[in-house]
Amino acid sequence: MRDRSIVAALALLMTASLPLLWAQSSVPPEAGKIQKAPAAAHVPDFSGVWGPSGKTVNNWFPNDPRGQHPEQAPMTPWAEERFKAARPPFGANQTFEGINDPVQKYCDPPGVSRVYLYPWEFTFIQQQDVVYVLYEYTRTWRSIAMNKEHSKDPDSTWLGESVGRYEGDTLVVDTIGFNDKTWLDHLGHPHSEALHLVERFRRVDHNTLELQVTVDDPKAYTKSFTGTKVFSLSTSPMGEGICSMSETEAFQKNVIDPTTTKK
Amino acid sequence: MKSRLLPAVVLATALFTAASATYAHHGTAGYDMSKVITVKGTVTKFDWSNPHCVIYVDAKGENGDVQHWALELGAPTHMTRAGWTKSSIKPGDAIAADTHPAANGATIGTTGMQSSVLKVVVNGVTLSTK
Numbered sequence: 365m366r367d368r369s370i371v372a373a374l375a376l377l378m379t380a381s382l383p384l385l386w387a388q389s390s391v392p393p394e395a396g397k398i399q400k401a402p403a404a405a406h407v408p409d410f411s412g413v414w415g416p417s418g419k420t421v422n423n424w425f426p427n428d429p430r431g432q433h434p435e436q437a438p439m440t441p442w443a444e445e446r447f448k449a450a451r452p453p454f455g456a457n458q459t460f461e462g463i464n465d466p467v468q469k470y471c472d473p474p475g476v477s478r479v480y481l482y483p484w485e486f487t488f489i490q491q492q493d494v495v496y497v498l499y500e501y502t503r504t505w506r507s508i509a510m511n512k513e514h515s516k517d518p519d520s521t522w523l524g525e526s527v528g529r530y531e532g533d534t535l536v537v538d539t540i541g542f543n544d545k546t547w548l549d550h551l552g553h554p555h556s557e558a559l560h561l562v563e564r565f566r567r568v569d570h571n572t573l574e575l576q577v578t579v580d581d582p583k584a585y586t587k588s589f590t591g592t593k594v595f596s597l598s599t600s601p602m603g604e605g606i607c608s609m610s611e612t613e614a615f616q617k618n619v620i621d622p623t624t625t626k627k
Numbered sequence: 628m629k630s631r632l633l634p635a636v637v638l639a640t641a642l643f644t645a646a647s648a649t650y651a652h653h654g655t656a657g658y659d660m661s662k663v664i665t666v667k668g669t670v671t672k673f674d675w676s677n678p679h680c681v682i683y684v685d686a687k688g689e690n691g692d693v694q695h696w697a698l699e700l701g702a703p704t705h706m707t708r709a710g711w712t713k714s715s716i717k718p719g720d721a722i723a724a725d726t727h728p729a730a731n732g733a734t735i736g737t738t739g740m741q742s743s744v745l746k747v748v749v750n751g752v753t754l755s756t757k
Contacts, residue, residue: 416741452654453652453653453654453656454653454654455654458653458654458655458656459656460653460656460657463653465653468652468653483705483741484704500704600707600708603703603704603707604677604703604704605677605702605704606677607677607678608677611676611677611678612677612678615678615679615681615699618681618697619679619681619697619699619735620653620657622697622729622733622734622735623657623658623729623730623731623733623735624657624731625731625733
């Protein structure tokens with residue numbers, strides 16, 4: 365009986381204290397003092413649509429950006445064999461005959477390094493954990509996992525596996541896990557599945573974006589190399605750059621093929 | 628047989644200033660970029676589609692024969708940026724279009740590269756060349 369009384373008294377005491385406890389947990393911040401959120405890491409702004417700046421870049425070899433001497437690239441025998449078989453649409457070896465450019469012939473994705481060489485636009489969607497890059501040409505997009513490590517055994521894909529981080533004002537994107545079905549550039553230089561690509565994006569000023577592409581592919585090239593291309597902020601919204609096989613074949617038949625037959 | 632247009636004006640100027648620039652899809656290998664001629668005739672079709680817009684023109688040859696020309700331009704996205712629309716040219720329009728002709732003499736030419744266009748006059752009005 366006495367124990368029950370003690371329990372009842374304790375229960376009564378706790379119940380009476382609840383409003384006070386609740387009140388203490390909901391005390392508003394002292395007037396005039398705004399609580400600040402933890403400072404966020406600096407995220408450079410790459411917003412906008414980026415388009416060609418006018419200077420032709422057909423490959424990433426720094427000594428020959430227009431590709432006037434594509435045979436002088438530091439190729440391994442493996443790469444040289446494939447390069448010699450290429451019949452590219454651009455550069456010193458450009459041709460309309462027997463084209464085997466996978467983009468022009470099959471509407472294959474251009475690939476991460478080559479897509480920037482076309483005179484089309486692209487844009488970024490920057491989220492905290494992922495950055496998306498949307499490319500106008502062929503309407504391709506890719507995702508870049510931010511502040512993550514590569515997986516141990518990535519698949520071999522058209523666009524590879526990309527991880528990224530910000531270094532000051534620069535977005536650094538590291539990509540591996542490529543298949544070898546794309547050309548490295550417009551000139552028919554190949555790359556292997558061992559390609560390791562690093563892109564560095566830096567907004568030089570409000571209207572200018574600089575991209576440095578470092579190619580490291582020991583199966584294809586005897587040394588790594590870095591090329592640069594500059595893009596301008598565009599006022600033109602991205603259009604429909606879809607590559608359709610039916611349209612491509614019609615154009616080939618009506619325009620390209622007649623230029624290759626002897627008259 | 629090489630095409631002979633009547634009248635045809637051969638100019639050594641009015642070349643694409645970015646002759647080594649990149650098409651949206653392919654290069655200039657099949658064309659004589661050192662030459663510009665003017666194709667005059669009637670539009671039979673205006674194809675506003677990827678990978679390149681194409682103007683199809685029936686022009687009168689020197690011998691009075693009808694020549695069927697195909698003049699390529701940039702992709703629709705690039706032509707839009709040049710100020711064109713799908714309705715800029717219609718079948719039946721009278722046209723005089725400058726073009727770099729095919730090197731092998733085929734009645735094919737390139738009249739536009741990306742958003743840069745050689746002179747094209749439709750029904751007496753010069754279209755945007757950007």
